[in-house]
Amino acid sequence: MKHDIHLTVNGDRHHIAVDPRRTLNEVLREDLNLTGTKLGCGSGDCGACTVMVDGRAVSSCLTLAVEVDGSDILTIEGLAPSGEKLHPIQAAFVEKGAVQCGFCTPGMAMSAAYLLSQNPCPDEREIREGLSGNLCRCTGYTKIVAAIQSAAEHMQGGSEGDEGR
């Protein structure tokens, strides 16, 4: 039996009928065409599918859509609300060269956004802990960590950047 659910995704309200087996990842990617959120391991290990549900970073591959009925969801597509100007985290990833193949990047950016929402000026250890649920298989994490440090500084300065929602 399908269940009627309401989701607010990046500010837009959606009313969807879902089979209870469908994950939030499937609904975002297949029903809403929000393919910025990736599917990696499907077991909560790699973090490529990270989105925010009611302000908390979660693995969308292990979240049943029916379980987040009524929730407010933020994906990588909604990180920069204007859709034109990049969020400071995205801008910092570009500036610091923190993107290689890019597959892990949306998840990294969402984990970074969650980390900075909890801890606006993390030190390097805290950043690495905050990213411990996100894997990058291209190479290391040095530039990703540098980008998040830079984004944190920018957001602290805070006058010009979009601060997310």
Added chain:
Amino acid sequence: MNIAPFEYHAPRTIEEAVALLNNGGKKAFAMAGGTDLLIKARQKIVRPAIVVALKKIKGLNRIAVDEDQGLTIGATALLSEVAAHPLILERYPAVAEAAAGTANVQIRNMGTVVGNLCNASPSADNAPTLVAMEACLHIAGPDGSRTLPLQDFFKGPGLTALNTAEIVTAVQVPPPPPNAGTSYRSLSARGAVDCAAVCVAAMVIVNNKRLQKVRLCVGACASTPVRTPQAETLLAGKTLSEKRLAAAADQASRETLPISDVRASSAYRRRVVSVLVRRAVVRAVERAQPSNTA
């Protein structure tokens, strides 16, 4: 999707949840965060025909810290909430340590302490501390409610003392006695993110530099988390010396029965038990005598 169809229910009360589980029998599964259940369903380790989600039950996510009742963690309280709770950090630091050491950021925002216990993995991060602190479980079922010492809950990998249609509604930790200290230490390949290859909790009560009471619990080194009573006996009633600690740590290692698997070999695990017991006891003793540290 890769999962056989199931009915999904999100009852509002514990009674409804128990009734749904009771009707569904062995094919009905309670779900808290779902991080274990969904993976097991995809891997066909379990084949749920009915999933009873506990999230919508009011008050089940409660975390309460009380002078008399101690610490109560409701079935749907998130690992991240327990890890960051100011009163748990202050009065039950090892409970917070274990929750913070479970999986990764995302999973801690979905999974629960009680779910980690009910999944009954021998390496469950939250089990050793709670066993060492003599926690008990509140269980609701078709025949009413009961309490069970956590130590008697684990029956093997994935196996618990829960009967059909029973739900663990909370885990309760008694208030720490005066001069008590606890600590949790784990080791795994990918830092805290990975399943623990070995994890150890220690609780001590220190009086006049003497270890009045010692409780040790080792995870991931037997089919369930295990106490190591002979190692505890080597320390209880004694002052802490390097030699005694080494002897107790080695004894604890002999009281475990680790297997070799992808995470570590049996021989390595035995060695690590000894190391982690030393570290956990030393830290627990420091916490029991806060004035002597710093």
